[in-house]
Structure formats: C-alpha cells, structure tokens
Amino acid sequence: MLSIYNSKSKQKEIFKPLRANEVTLYVCGMTVYDYCHIGHARMMVAFDVINRYLRYCGYKVKYVRNITDIDDKIIRRALENKEPMEVLTTRFINALIKDMRALGTLPPDLEPKATDYVPQMISLIETLLHKGFAYVGSTGDVYFDVMQFKNYGKLAHKDLEALEAGARIAIEEAKKTPLDFVLWKLSKENEPYWPSPWGNGRPGWHTECVVMSSLELGQPFDIHGGGNDLKFPHHENEIAQAECAYGKPFVNYWMHVGFVEINKEKMSKSLNNFFTIREVLREWKNEVVRYFLLSGHYRSPVDYSLEALEGAQNALDRLYGALRGIDLTTGTIENEVAKAHEVRFMVAMDDDFNTPIALSVLFDLARELNRSKVEEPSNVTALAQMLKKLAAVLGLLVSPVESYFQKDAHSVIDANEIEALIALRQSARLEKNWAKADEIRQQLAQKGVVIEDSGDGTTWRYQ
Ligand SMILES: [Zn+2]
CATH class of the missing domain: 1.20.120.640 (Anticodon-binding domain of a subclass of class I aminoacyl-tRNA synthetases)
Structure with a gap:
C-alpha cells in the first residue's frame, strides 16, 4: 500500500486517490527566463519518478506541470535583452524541453502556459472580489485579503502573527496588511498587459496555478507538488484563493522536494552558486546525473x-x-x-x-x-x-x-549548444541584425553544422 508524506499534515498517509485507479497530479513548473539548473532538475526528476511509479502501480495518471511565461523576472530580462517577451520565453521553453528530455523525464500530460489562461484568472479574481476576499488597493492593484481566510498558514504550519512579523519589512502602502498578496498588477510603461475590469495589467504569480490546476484536474484534486521553497508563500496563497473562491478543499496531498545544496547552501540563482543542467551534462552522462539526483530521498537535501x-x-x-x-x-x-x-x-x-x-x-x-x-x-x-x-x-x-x-558525455550537449546558437541567431534575425546572424551561421559552419531556414523555422544537420 502506497503511503505519501503530506506536507500539510506533516506525516505519512495512506494514499487514497479521489477516483479509484486514477491520480490527478499538478506540479509547479519553471519560470522561463533562463536555463534550468541542477536544483530545478532534481524537482523535475523527483516528480518524474513519482509519475512513473504511480503508472507502474497501475494508476491512470493525469500529470499537469505548468509553465510560468509571464512574471516580473521575465519582463525585466526581455527588456534587458531588448527582445519581445515571447521570443525570450519561447527560447527557454525549448531549452527546458531539451533539458528534460536529456534527463530522461517523461513529458507531462499537459504543460499549460500561464498566458493562455488570463481570462480565467480574471474571472477568479472577480469571484474573490465579489465574495469579499479581495480588494483594490490605493494604487489600483488588486490584492487578496489574507485576514479574511481563517486557515491561512495551515500548510506552512505558522500562525498569522508569526507570518506577519516576517512579512512586515516588505509592507507596501497599498496593502491592508503585509501578508496580502497581489492578484492583479497594473502595467507600467513598456510592460506587456491584458485588459481587465481594473485596467491594463497582468495576473500575480500565485493565481495561475489555482486556475490551471482546478480547470484541468478539478477541485479538489489528488497531489500538488513543487520545490520546498514554494510551500510558503506560493502554495499557501494558492490554497487561500482556491478555497475562498470555490468554497471547498483544494488539494488532498501536498508534496515538496528538498534542495540541491553546495557546501550546505541551497543551489539557487540568487546565491549564484548554481550549475545549469547543460553545463553538468557536458561533463557527465545523462543517467549519471539522474542517478545522483535520485540517490537521496526526495524530501532530504542532496549535496552536489x-x-x-x-x-x-x-x-x-x-x-x-x-x-x-x-x-x-x-x-x-x-x-x-x-x-x-x-x-x-x-x-x-x-x-x-x-x-x-x-x-x-x-x-x-x-x-x-x-x-x-x-x-x-x-x-x-x-x-x-x-x-x-x-x-x-x-x-x-x-x-x-x-x-x-x-557514450561520450559530450555528444548530448553538442546538439543543445547548436540549438542555443540557432535560437540566438533567430533573435538576431528578428532584430534585423543580419551581421550577427551571419556570424553565428559561420560559427556553426566551422563546427561542421549546416543550418537551413524554411517557413517552419530552422533545421540543422551535421555536414
Ligand atoms: Zn504554482
């Protein structure tokens, strides 16, 4: 009998899916503005094994893993690169797919993108406003009113006072209380936007997963997973929105994957102590990396x-x-x-x-x-x-x-490098920077790679 450690109850529980022989699984995926590192790889591989084992046990699994393709970091990076946001996100979605394939993860059954669900997010926010769980702040942004949800903090196992004390430093004038989080953010100049009843803007990050999971899997659904760092506030905020909007439980089992550490410190972009998947695959065979990621229990940290x-x-x-x-x-x-x-x-x-x-x-x-x-x-x-x-x-x-x-560990990454160069060349072409595009074509030719452009995009082959 399968038992799963539920982060919410902080104990192992016998797994009982909502429908016999079927499992609904939602995992928070990547924000696509850069290459994934080994910490991301661990989370993806952990849920890949969970998905594979559930199927091995005979369950029919519906596995949804979202792609966050609208977010402050994406907007900032696209502006820095002077490229349209979609060009940036498409490039890193393609890189993500290649990295996941290289690590041998099965594709999820559905990989929805946040930008495809904006109207549904707007209607969720309207419901929350209508029911009195949200408010329009003084700046015009819409916030979730955390004080209206009595179960807030149940996943993180913290009471409101302790959470508030931690959040106080970051108080924004427009919020009623420091823990309130943004549901709809008005756009500034040069930022992408969608029209809404509250003005042109974009949804907050915490809203997308509620909408995509509930629409694709129903509410409640069986398992919601992600990295340990998403437990608070992201998943806590998901629960608050889903339960307040629809008046019923959101998720039955919460699963969180431990970090990859280097010298006892979490591998992360912000600490700049990370190795990208493609860097590591340049030195090591794909399955070796996968083995390493599975060598520790998914909830414990593993040391890189x-x-x-x-x-x-x-x-x-x-x-x-x-x-x-x-x-x-x-x-x-x-x-x-x-x-x-x-x-x-x-x-x-x-x-x-x-x-x-x-x-x-x-x-x-x-x-x-x-x-x-x-x-x-x-x-x-x-x-x-x-x-x-x-x-x-x-x-x-x-x-x-x-x-x-x-197998030579280098053989896999060669193809990835080629794709990355082709993507760079594509951006250069979009910017009409023909000299740069030509330079990249030359660079590839020197490595014995021929590229061919057609209406459907660019293909390549070895000479
Ligand atoms: Zn999420």
Missing part, C-alpha cells in the same frame, strides 16, 4: 559535489556491468528470486517513494545476477530482465548496454 557524481558514475557502471553480455530479447521474467526483489523494490517505493532503498534493491539484484552467472545460469535472464524493468521505473538502465559504455 564531484565525489557524489563520481559515486553515481561508479554505481551506474556496476549496474550496467551486470547486464553486459546477456541476451535480453529471450527468456521469461517469471522467476521466484526475481519476483522477491520486485516485492522489496515496491515496498521501498510504497514508503513515500524511497529511492535510496529502491536503488539498494537494484544492487542486490545485480549482485544476485552476477552470482547466478556462475552458480545458477537458469536464473540469469529473468534476473537481468527484472533489473531492467525495475530500473526503468527510476528512468535508469534505459540505454542499450554497450552504447552506455561507449
């Missing part, structure tokens, strides 16, 4: 270090090594020893997706497989097939064995 990645590399070499020289196209998986390992693997994963223990079961299986090669040859195929099958639940051992050992 050279030793940790070397350890992941050695571990994966051993698992792949056990499969070497075995014909996996024949034989049956039906075997008692193999089955016993599957049971142990599932016990580990049923315990709040405990990947470190699940990985240790894979090692026991590999050890048993190596032993059988000498002592019990009739077990070999079944054990090898079971190893492949269980590892695939973690998105591991998915390459053909020999190609794993031959």
Whole structure:
C-alpha cells in the first residue's frame, strides 16, 4: 500500500486517490527566463519518478506541470535583452524541453502556459472580489485579503502573527496588511498587459496555478507538488484563493522536494552558486546525473559535489556491468528470486517513494545476477530482465548496454549548444541584425553544422 508524506499534515498517509485507479497530479513548473539548473532538475526528476511509479502501480495518471511565461523576472530580462517577451520565453521553453528530455523525464500530460489562461484568472479574481476576499488597493492593484481566510498558514504550519512579523519589512502602502498578496498588477510603461475590469495589467504569480490546476484536474484534486521553497508563500496563497473562491478543499496531498545544496547552501540563482543542467551534462552522462539526483530521498537535501557524481558514475557502471553480455530479447521474467526483489523494490517505493532503498534493491539484484552467472545460469535472464524493468521505473538502465559504455558525455550537449546558437541567431534575425546572424551561421559552419531556414523555422544537420 502506497503511503505519501503530506506536507500539510506533516506525516505519512495512506494514499487514497479521489477516483479509484486514477491520480490527478499538478506540479509547479519553471519560470522561463533562463536555463534550468541542477536544483530545478532534481524537482523535475523527483516528480518524474513519482509519475512513473504511480503508472507502474497501475494508476491512470493525469500529470499537469505548468509553465510560468509571464512574471516580473521575465519582463525585466526581455527588456534587458531588448527582445519581445515571447521570443525570450519561447527560447527557454525549448531549452527546458531539451533539458528534460536529456534527463530522461517523461513529458507531462499537459504543460499549460500561464498566458493562455488570463481570462480565467480574471474571472477568479472577480469571484474573490465579489465574495469579499479581495480588494483594490490605493494604487489600483488588486490584492487578496489574507485576514479574511481563517486557515491561512495551515500548510506552512505558522500562525498569522508569526507570518506577519516576517512579512512586515516588505509592507507596501497599498496593502491592508503585509501578508496580502497581489492578484492583479497594473502595467507600467513598456510592460506587456491584458485588459481587465481594473485596467491594463497582468495576473500575480500565485493565481495561475489555482486556475490551471482546478480547470484541468478539478477541485479538489489528488497531489500538488513543487520545490520546498514554494510551500510558503506560493502554495499557501494558492490554497487561500482556491478555497475562498470555490468554497471547498483544494488539494488532498501536498508534496515538496528538498534542495540541491553546495557546501550546505541551497543551489539557487540568487546565491549564484548554481550549475545549469547543460553545463553538468557536458561533463557527465545523462543517467549519471539522474542517478545522483535520485540517490537521496526526495524530501532530504542532496549535496552536489564531484565525489557524489563520481559515486553515481561508479554505481551506474556496476549496474550496467551486470547486464553486459546477456541476451535480453529471450527468456521469461517469471522467476521466484526475481519476483522477491520486485516485492522489496515496491515496498521501498510504497514508503513515500524511497529511492535510496529502491536503488539498494537494484544492487542486490545485480549482485544476485552476477552470482547466478556462475552458480545458477537458469536464473540469469529473468534476473537481468527484472533489473531492467525495475530500473526503468527510476528512468535508469534505459540505454542499450554497450552504447552506455561507449557514450561520450559530450555528444548530448553538442546538439543543445547548436540549438542555443540557432535560437540566438533567430533573435538576431528578428532584430534585423543580419551581421550577427551571419556570424553565428559561420560559427556553426566551422563546427561542421549546416543550418537551413524554411517557413517552419530552422533545421540543422551535421555536414
Ligand atoms: Zn504554482
């Protein structure tokens, strides 16, 4: 029986989906103004494994992960780059898709963009105003009135006074109380905007996830997830809006993923101690990075270090090594020893997706497989097939064995670099900076890459 640690109750609970055999899962995705780093990768890979395991257990999963494509940081970056916001966000959405593919994450069933839901967000804000949970501040921006929601702070496990004390420093004149958060923000000059009953502006970040999750999954839905840093205020603010607007519970299980740390500090853009996914994939094989990210339990922090990645590399070499020289196209998986390992693997994963223990079961299986090669040859195929099958639940051992050992870590990133250069060239072309566009074409040609433009965009091939 699967149990999940619910951040809201702060304990493991037996998982009971709202509809038998179906799971509705919503994860807060990326704000697309820059490349993703390894901290983001961990959150994405953690939910990828959760999604894969739920499917492995026979659930029909609807997995929605949003894309935040309107936000202060995006607007600022687009202005700095002197490019239209959509050009910036499209470039980083494409980069995100490539990074996620490189890490072997399955695409979500739906990846909605915030800008596609603005009218629905406006109607949510209208409902909140109508019901007295929101107000128009003195500057014309619309705010959520936190004092009207008695359950505020239940997810963060803090009372209003403690939260207020923390928020007081950042008080804005237009708000009634420091914790109130913006629902609709009027646009300044040069900023993108949508018309609304309160003037031209844009929705606040906390509103988009309420609208996209409730519309696509219903309310309540089963699991809402994200990074640990989203618990407060983002998820607290989501709950406040959803429950006040619709008068019913929002989410049954809240799941939060721990940080990637460097020297005990959180890897983040603001601390400038991050490595982008593509930088790391330049040095390490995709599955090695994935293994490293799964080597700790998803709720605990994992420490990013050279030793940790070397350890992941050695571990994966051993698992792949056990499969070497075995014909996996024949034989049956039906075997008692193999089955016993599957049971142990599932016990580990049923315990709040405990990947470190699940990985240790894979090692026991590999050890048993190596032993059988000498002592019990009739077990070999079944054990090898079971190893492949269980590892695939973690998105591991998915390459053909020999190609794993031959694969050069650099081969993947080359394609990413090419795409990044093509995107740069595309922006140059939009700005009619033909000299720069030509320079990039030359640069690619020197690396043996030919690009071809057509009505549908730019394609490339090696010479
Ligand atoms: Zn969100």
